[in-house]
Structures are given as structure tokens and as C-alpha cells.
Amino acid sequence: MKYYSITQDSKFKTLIGKDGDLSLHAAAQQYAFGNDVKSLFANQYELDFNPDDKKKKDASDIFTFFKPVLIVTSKAKIIFRSVAPNSIEDVGVLSPNSDHSGILVQTVLDGALNRELSEFDEYPNGLVVYRVVLNALAVQGCDVFRVAESPLSIFVSDKFVDAAKDSGLKGLDLREIRVV
Template identity: 90%
Template sequence: MRYYSVAQDSKFKTLIGEDSSLSLHAAAQQYTFGNDVESLFANQYELEFNSDDKNKKDASDIFTLFKPVLIVTSKAKILFRSVAPSSIEDVSVLSPNSDHSGILVHTVLDGAINRELSEFDEYPNGLVVYRVVLNALAVQGFDVFRVAESPLSIFVSDKFVGAAKDSGLKGLDLREIRVV
């Protein structure tokens, strides 16, 4: 099986958070690193399109700025729910596009990075990963997930990628990840 990292295609407009005391970006970071796992679900986060993106297309089905929270269209949400229903959880957002909703990729796999083949720097609070190589046994059977060693990165299987292509999902930038 093949796996890919997920990002948003740069051809499309990006969503950013409106100024507030707790932005979606900050809440997602706090959730990811265990500092405040409840606030992510206690608020509704207001979003807006980045004003610097005036000349870009407004048709992406996925926005990744707030990883591990993704902003998705209903078509993308249906795809995530059909391929990996137990891997995502809803997050309340208010977007300029009423078809957008927030989902958290909450499945996190321990030991999924092959430390011998991946490139990273290790610090007291964790790793900064430059090139990921996944352990085949650790990721086997998972179609949408994060890894504990790099918890802001989102990975999908070729099953997910095939379903995304079949549904005509727009805005995904996928990079194949080596798996051993």
C-alpha cells in the first residue's frame, strides 16, 4: 500500500482565522500537544479567505492551514467519513463558504516513523521531522492518520487517494511517502 502526506494545493485560496482571543490555529496546536484538549471543541472558530489570495481560485475542497484540523467541503467530508469514519471528529467553524466544516484527524499512531531512515532533529520537547519514512507494520490498515512523532502531519492511504480522484476532489496536494 502507498501513503501520502496531505497539503492544500497552492493554486487555491487559503482560509485563515479571524482575530480572536483563541484562534483555530492556536486551539489546534494546544490540542495536538496536549496542553488543552477541550478548548478545540468548546468554541466556534470564525474563518476568512486570505486577502492576499485575490487572484487564486475559490474552489478547493480541503484547507490545511490549521492541521490537524482540516476545513473541508461537504463532498470532502463525505469522503473522509466513508473511507475512515473513526479517524475524524467535527470541529465547529464559521466560514465565508457555508459548505465548509471543520474536521479533526484524531487517529495518531505511535512508532509509525522509521527513525533509522527518516530525517529529523530531536529536541527535549519532540522531533522536527524533515523527511518521513513510515513503518509499514505500524500504518497497515489505516487510511487517514497522524503520527505521534510529527503530530501536525496528516497521512492518507492510496485507498483514500483513489476515492478522492473518483469523487473529483479539488485542492489536494499529495506527496508520496516512503514506507518500509
């Protein structure tokens, strides 16, 4: 099985907090690092398209600026729910597109990062990972997840990628990850 990291394709407009507000971004990061796991679900976050992206297309089905929270269209949400129904949880957002909703990738795998083959720097508060190599046994059977050592990165299996391609999902940039 192949695995990929996901980001939004740079050809598409990005979403940001309304009026430059980083509250969803900050709450998502606090959640990811275990500092405040409740506040992410306590609010509904207002979003807007980045005004610097006026010349870009606004037809992306997935927005990754707020990782581990993704902003997705109903088409993308159906794929996440069908491929990995227990891996995501809803997050309240108000987007300029009424078809957008927020989802948190909540499945986090411990020991999935192969520390011997990955490239990273280690600091007292955690790792800065430059190149991810995943442990095959740790990720086996998982289709949408994060790893504890790099909690803002989101990984998907080829099962997810195939479903995304079959449905014509737009705006997803995939980078294959080595698995040993």
C-alpha cells in the first residue's frame, strides 16, 4: 500500500480566518499539540478567501491551511467519511462557500514515524520533521491519519487517493511518502 501527505494545490484560492483572524489556525495547532483540546470545538470559525489570491481558481474541494483541520466541500467530506469514517470529526466553520465544512483528522498514530530513516531536528518541545518515512506496521490498515511526531501533517492511503481521483476531487496536492 502507498501513502501520501496531502496539501492544497497552489493553483487554487486559499481560505484564511475572516479579517486575518487566526483563531481557527491557532485553535487547530493548540489541539494538534495537545495544549487545548476543547477550544477547537467551542467556537464556529469565520473564514474568507485570501485577498492575495484574486487570480486563482476558487474551485478547490479541500483547503489545508488550518491543518489538522481541513475545510472540505460536501464531495470531499463524502470521500473522507466513506474511506475513513472513524478518522474525522466535524468542526464548526462559516465559509464564503456554503458547501464548505470543517473536519478534524483526529486519528493520530504513535510510532508511525521511522526515526532512523526520517530527517528531523529534535527540540525540547518536539520534532521539526523535514522528510517523513513511515513504519509499515504502524500505518497498516489506516487510510487517513496523522503521526504523533508530526501532528500537523496529514497522510492518506492509496485507497483514499483512488476514491478522490474517481470522484474528480480538485485542489489536492499529493506527495508520496516512503514506507518501510
